[in-house]
Amino acid sequence: MELPNGTELTGVADDQGNHGIDIPANKKSRGGEQLKVTSTDAPRNKSTAAIIEVQDTTPPVAPTVSEVTSESPQVSGTAEAGSTVKVELPDGTELTGIADDQGNYTIDLPSNKKFNGGESIKVTSTDASGNKSDEKVIDVKDTTPPVTPTVSEVTSESTQVTGIGEPGSTVKVELPDG
Structure with missing residues (x-):
């Protein structure tokens, strides 16, 4: 042979x-x-x-995925050169792209898909022979600042500042004298 x-x-x-x-x-x-x-x-x-x-019956190595935040317009990372990269969003939407000859890929996220942080995104790579990598799961990091809280009227007689802010967020009130 x-x-x-x-x-x-x-x-x-x-x-x-x-x-x-x-x-x-x-x-x-x-x-x-x-x-x-x-x-x-x-x-x-x-x-x-x-x-x-x-x-070729060897699956590619699971792709790497760069940090994805609540502000990210795309998912990027590295995979086997020429492989098809599939990104599955939390709602089941599937997006695909091709890793370039250096193994880099970038897949744009739809503008109508917004993340709060904490959601999981699944990424796989499939080579030209149809061999699929293990799944890489990455959690979306929350980097979106909360909306400015609304504040109810405060008078000289008020003993409390009330209003509405992002659930779970810490609300801070700064008094004029520090």
């Missing part, structure tokens, strides 16, 4: 004609390469080569 780089590996067929030739770990293929397999009998007669294309 001849590997794509010209390395030849040999083995002997058993009495049933079965053979198994181990491929060294440092000679593994990525897929798409061609192997030439021949048989030579005792009188040194060599068969015509059987050309076998190595099938």
Whole structure:
């Protein structure tokens, strides 16, 4: 057997004609390469080569994802070069893009999809052979400042400042004398 780089590996067929030739770990293929397999009998007669294309069955590594915030207009990161990157938003919407020849991808988020922070986004990568990576899950970080709180009228007789602010936010009142 001849590997794509010209390395030849040999083995002997058993009495049933079965053979198994181990491929060294440092000679593994990525897929798409061609192997030439021949048989030579005792009188040194060599068969015509059987050309076998190595099938890519190795899934890509899970993509990396840059921080996504409540203000982010896109999802970006790195994945296997040329792979299709799928982003699944919390509502099930799926967006896709292609990683460039350096493995970088950027997928624009729809302008009507806004995040509050804490939501999870799922990202996968699928190579040209259809092998899908493990899923990378990233939580959206809340970077949107709360809306300015509304304040009810305050008079010289008021003992409390009341109003409405973002639920769960800390409301701070600064008095004139500090």
